[in-house]
Amino acid sequence: MEIIRTVEDMRAWRRAVSKVALVPTMGNLHEGHLALVAAAHQQADKVVVSIFVNRLQFGQGEDFDAYPRTFEADCEKLRAVSVDALFFPTEAELYPRVKQDFNVEPPHIQNELCGMFRPGHFRGVATVVCKLFNIVQPDAACFGKKDYQQLHIIKAMVEDLNLPVKVVPVDIGRAEDGLALSSRNGYLTAEERAAAPRLYRNLTVMRDSLLAGNNDYAALEAAARADLEQAGLSIMWKSARADTLEIAHAGEKHLIILAAARLGKPRLIDNIEVNR
Amino acid sequence: MEIIRTVEDMRAWRRAVSKVALVPTMGNLHEGHLALVAAAHQQADKVVVSIFVNRLQFGQGEDFDAYPRTFEADCEKLRAVSVDALFFPTEAELYPRVKQDFNVEPPHIQNELCGMFRPGHFRGVATVVCKLFNIVQPDAACFGKKDYQQLHIIKAMVEDLNLPVKVVPVDIGRAEDGLALSSRNGYLTAEERAAAPRLYRNLTVMRDSLLAGNNDYAALEAAARADLEQAGLSIMWKSARADTLEIAHAGEKHLIILAAARLGKPRLIDNIEVNR
Numbered sequence: 296m297e298i299i300r301t302v303e304d305m306r307a308w309r310r311a312v313s314k315v316a317l318v319p320t321m322g323n324l325h326e327g328h329l330a331l332v333a334a335a336h337q338q339a340d341k342v343v344v345s346i347f348v349n350r351l352q353f354g355q356g357e358d359f360d361a362y363p364r365t366f367e368a369d370c371e372k373l374r375a376v377s378v379d380a381l382f383f384p385t386e387a388e389l390y391p392r393v394k395q396d397f398n399v400e401p402p403h404i405q406n407e408l409c410g411m412f413r414p415g416h417f418r419g420v421a422t423v424v425c426k427l428f429n430i431v432q433p434d435a436a437c438f439g440k441k442d443y444q445q446l447h448i449i450k451a452m453v454e455d456l457n458l459p460v461k462v463v464p465v466d467i468g469r470a471e472d473g474l475a476l477s478s479r480n481g482y483l484t485a486e487e488r489a490a491a492p493r494l495y496r497n498l499t500v501m502r503d504s505l506l507a508g509n510n511d512y513a514a515l516e517a518a519a520r521a522d523l524e525q526a527g528l529s530i531m532w533k534s535a536r537a538d539t540l541e542i543a544h545a546g547e548k549h550l551i552i553l554a555a556a557r558l559g560k561p562r563l564i565d566n567i568e569v570n571r
Numbered sequence: 572m573e574i575i576r577t578v579e580d581m582r583a584w585r586r587a588v589s590k591v592a593l594v595p596t597m598g599n600l601h602e603g604h605l606a607l608v609a610a611a612h613q614q615a616d617k618v619v620v621s622i623f624v625n626r627l628q629f630g631q632g633e634d635f636d637a638y639p640r641t642f643e644a645d646c647e648k649l650r651a652v653s654v655d656a657l658f659f660p661t662e663a664e665l666y667p668r669v670k671q672d673f674n675v676e677p678p679h680i681q682n683e684l685c686g687m688f689r690p691g692h693f694r695g696v697a698t699v700v701c702k703l704f705n706i707v708q709p710d711a712a713c714f715g716k717k718d719y720q721q722l723h724i725i726k727a728m729v730e731d732l733n734l735p736v737k738v739v740p741v742d743i744g745r746a747e748d749g750l751a752l753s754s755r756n757g758y759l760t761a762e763e764r765a766a767a768p769r770l771y772r773n774l775t776v777m778r779d780s781l782l783a784g785n786n787d788y789a790a791l792e793a794a795a796r797a798d799l800e801q802a803g804l805s806i807m808w809k810s811a812r813a814d815t816l817e818i819a820h821a822g823e824k825h826l827i828i829l830a831a832a833r834l835g836k837p838r839l840i841d842n843i844e845v846n847r
């Protein structure tokens with residue numbers, strides 16, 4: 296695996312190969328990321344992973360400095376899944392003027408859902424992903440469905456700015472007990488970790504009930520909330536149209552139920568698709 | 572010359588050739604544009620011109636509908652200078668959702684100089700140029716120095732978003748009497764047209780005087796203003812650092828003097844570089 300630290304070297308490497316799939320990450324890799332790499336191998340003969348802890352997408356009070364940096368362990372994992380190149384730029388390489396002057400400004404969805412609590416977060420995500428696309432020039436890029444709002448925003452950005460990249464959504468990687476894989480899970484105590492899978496369990500109950508013809512979404516949500524609060528998870532939901540993330544009307548065919556739950560220190564997110 | 576109307580066809584054409592230089596225009600072509608085409612031929616073996624009257628960059632009170640559309644005459648001119656492909660998309664092709672949701676947001680310079688009078692203009696320019704770059708994927712793109720602020724913003728955008736395109740600045744095309752070529756010149760009456768070259772004449776006087784060691788910029792500006800007002804040109808100036816467009820300090824080595832003059836209906840712009 297080639298480790299590439301500059302934009303110029305990345306471009307030179309890119310020119311020498313034909314099809315490339317990119318997996319953008321902030322490092323601290325787990326099985327979920329490796330599933331993205333596996334999906335990337337399906338898309339192109341060369342796979343590039345980027346590791347860059349992107350200051351732009353951290354808000355006030357979000358601890359950029361404390362974000363786990365585990366470079367050596369990450370490299371080992373990436374070599375084991377046959378990644379061809381790791382793009383690992385410094386901050387000075389991606390933000391040479393310190394301040395990013397030109398930003399990709401997403402529409403209002405950036406301030407909804409998770410964006411309500413993280414002003415500027417999705418602008419920072421969109422901008423760095425646009426930069427990474429321009430540097431690596433991948434044919435395809437893989438993003439997990441766990442960060443569903445992020446995936447939605449990136450798909451919309453690619454369409455709207457005509458970026459020549461195929462966005463490949465990848466199913467959520469889960470622990471055996473159903474908990475969605477996330478670097479945030481590392482912040483859970485043992486007790487919290489034991490309670491955490493209830494989030495997904497409740498999502499599947501809601502989905503199965505909707506698929507069985509139950510249309511009383513409010514009652515389903517209330518029952519799930521009661522179960523989760525009992526276990527210490529304070530929960531926020533939104534059910535939305537899967538394609539636009541706009542409010543779902545009764546009888547919507549393709550729903551996504553998005554959930555965010557505070558459990559101890561971390562805020563866990565998960566979601567489930569309901570296709571009726 | 573191939574005439575290409577869809578993003579998909581443009582991409583297919585692009586894939587079949589190696590090096591491409593792009594000249595983005597809004598049509599209504601004159602000699603200045605053809606000089607851009609000549610510069611493009613120096614950059615790549617294939618030259619693409621785009622014609623798209625971009626609604627996004629028109630402000631309130633700026634007449635998008637009245638902008639001259641001269642497609643047949645434009646095609647004739649482009650064929651005569653051996654353009655390989657003309658990208659001529661409809662509005663529905665570039666803005667399929669009508670509203671452009673994701674915008675490239677330039678920094679504060681977008682609201683200075685010409686931007687003071689045209690809120691949103693440079694956001695619209697940056698966004699459509701970013702889209703055109705993503706669609707045509709040129710190796711190089713040529714822009715005239717006449718729209719110096721636009722050129723500055725595009726150069727900065729390319730650096731800041733890491734767009735894989737070389738921006739090629741092209742000298743201002745001028746009529747024999749010195750007037751900078753512009754589609755706006757068509758709005759001048761015969762009398763105004765006769766007065767218009769004074770703008771450039773005064774710019775050259777200022778430059779030559781500065782090069783000769785005169786440092787009283789304020790006096791130079793006042794003298795030029797008096798001469799221009801006598802001829803009916805109401806003028807705004809800014810002398811700036813050529814690289815950043817920030818305020819020039821005394822003794823600045825690389826200056827640009829930017830001028831905008833109202834003459835009858837149109838607002839003419841011109842500029843001159845001073846390298847000491």
